[in-house]
Amino acid sequence: xxxxxxxxxxxxxxxxxxxxxxxxxxxxxxxxxxxxxxxxxxxxxxxxxxxxxxxxxxxxxxxxxxxxxxxxxxxxxxxxxxxxxxxxxxxxxxxxxxxxxxxxxxxxxxxxxxxxxxxxxxxxxx
Amino acid sequence: xxxxxxxxxxxxxxxxxxxxxxxxxxxxxxxxxxxxxxxxxxxxxxxxxxxxxxxxxxxxxxxxxxxxxxxxxxxxxxxxxxxxxxxxxxxxxxxxxxxxxxxxxxxxxxxxxxxxxxxxxxxxxxxxxxxxxxxxxxxxxxxxxxxxxxxxx
Numbered sequence: 001x002x003x004x005x006x007x008x009x010x011x012x013x014x015x016x017x018x019x020x021x022x023x024x025x026x027x028x029x030x031x032x033x034x035x036x037x038x039x040x041x042x043x044x045x046x047x048x049x050x051x052x053x054x055x056x057x058x059x060x061x062x063x064x065x066x067x068x069x070x071x072x073x074x075x076x077x078x079x080x081x082x083x084x085x086x087x088x089x090x091x092x093x094x095x096x097x098x099x100x101x102x103x104x105x106x107x108x109x110x111x112x113x114x115x116x117x118x119x120x121x122x123x124x125x126x
Numbered sequence: 127x128x129x130x131x132x133x134x135x136x137x138x139x140x141x142x143x144x145x146x147x148x149x150x151x152x153x154x155x156x157x158x159x160x161x162x163x164x165x166x167x168x169x170x171x172x173x174x175x176x177x178x179x180x181x182x183x184x185x186x187x188x189x190x191x192x193x194x195x196x197x198x199x200x201x202x203x204x205x206x207x208x209x210x211x212x213x214x215x216x217x218x219x220x221x222x223x224x225x226x227x228x229x230x231x232x233x234x235x236x237x238x239x240x241x242x243x244x245x246x247x248x249x250x251x252x253x254x255x256x257x258x259x260x261x262x263x264x265x266x267x268x269x270x271x272x273x274x275x276x277x278x279x
Contacts, residue, residue, distance in 0.1 A: 015199065015212040016244045017145065022200045087223030088238075091228075107227070109134075109145035 001120055003028040005051035010034070010041040010067065011085070012059040020085070022056060026112040027119075038062025042070055053118065057086040057093065065097060072101040081122050097114050128178070130272035131229065131277050134154060135182060136262050138224035139273050143218060143266075147197040154263035162252060164273050165261070167191070168206050168220030168245040173254050174226075176236035179255040180277035182225075184218050206245050215241045221273070246248070 007029050011017045017034045024032055033050070035041035039062040041055065044126050053071070057064040064084050072075045083104045094105055103122040106115065141252055143149045166185030173181045186194070188206060195203045197212045203210055218241040226236045244251070251274060253259055259276035 011218050013212050015195070015209055016216050018199050018209075019216075022246055087219045088226060108223065109142045 001123060004031055005029070006033065006049065006050045007054060008033050008050045008053035009066060010036075010042060010053065010064070012037050012056065013051060016056065019104045019113075023108060023110075024054075025117050029119075031032065031071060037069030038064065038070070041067050042080040045071065045074075045080070052087060052123075053080055053082045055082065057084055057097075063094075065100060068097065068100045068102055071105070081126060084085040085119055130232070131178060131234075132260055132262065132275055133223065134225040134228035135193050135273050135275055137194075137228055138221045139184070139262075139264065141224050142220045143194065146217070146220070147194040147196065148255050149194060149266055149268070151213075151264040156260050156262045159259045159261045159274065160257060162250045162257065164251045164274075165243070165263075165270075166191050167247060168211065168243065169215040169249065169251055169274075170243050171251060171253075172218050172222045172241040173239035173278060174222070174236050175239075177234050178277045178279060179199070179254065182218075182222060182276070183251045183274040184214065184221060184271065185254070185274060186214065186271040187269040190266055192272050193266070193268035204244045207263065211243045211245060215243045217270075218243075222224065 007019050009020045015052045021032050035044050037059045055064040058096045083100050085106050087108045089107045106118050145243045164185045167188040169183050169185040171183040192203045195210050214226040251277035255278050259274050264271050
């Protein structure tokens with residue numbers, strides 16, 4: 001498993017971005033960039049090569065699900081693995097995310113081990 | 127207030143703090159609160175709608191929240207600043223989400239609004255329903271906090 005991949009962490013809460021960054025570092029991912037909402041994430045995705053996206057569902061400007069749909073609709077970005085983070089696991093949301101092409105779904109709170117399992121499971125299926 | 131709606135918030139609080147901050151809080155005996163003055167120095171409040179409606183609040187003593195946030199971020203927090211308030215909002219959101227998952231398994235569907243955070247000594251917590259509320263007190267090795275639940279039909 002290549003831990004040098006560049007991971008984009010998207011969350012409107014700076015604290016949560018830092019928490020996810022710390023968890024990623026604990027499991028060996030050091031190459032991390034951040035965006036504070038979906039719109040900023042899309043700009044980042046268009047300006048540099050991102051290998052993996054970890055995005056919160058609830059965000060202003062552009063939510064996680066809107067970002068996912070925008071990524072999947074963009075020919076150059078469509079194949080980027082996408083892990084959705086949320087504080088709730090409403091069935092309707094999970095179904096919407098799966099239909100939109102999400103690779104995985106993780107519910108807060110989560111440990112570094114659970115995050116690692118999710119990322120490895122997604123990468124293994126690529 | 128239906129007591130079936132209290133336990134999920136208790137479980138959610140313990141689960142979130144254990145996972146995110148490596149702190150195992152000890153729950154005390156719940157009591158009825160008629161007052162809107164918060165017991166803590168910083169509080170997160172979140173509105174709930176669905177089969178019941180109202181709001182819940184997490185209200186932390188300064189020493190307790192500084193330790194929680196320090197553990198979450200892996201760096202020392204010196205005072206109740208923007209990072210700490212941000213973390214209180216996120217913790218409130220996560221406790222609400224975890225409690226609602228527990229409630230959903232029992233057939234109760236609830237939705238939550240975006241949390242708001244209030245800080246300062248003797249600040250007030252305004253519940254959507256006005257009150258009274260049930261307070262679940264918690265102790266940690268770093269100071270107390272409470273979960274304040276005000277839900278009704």
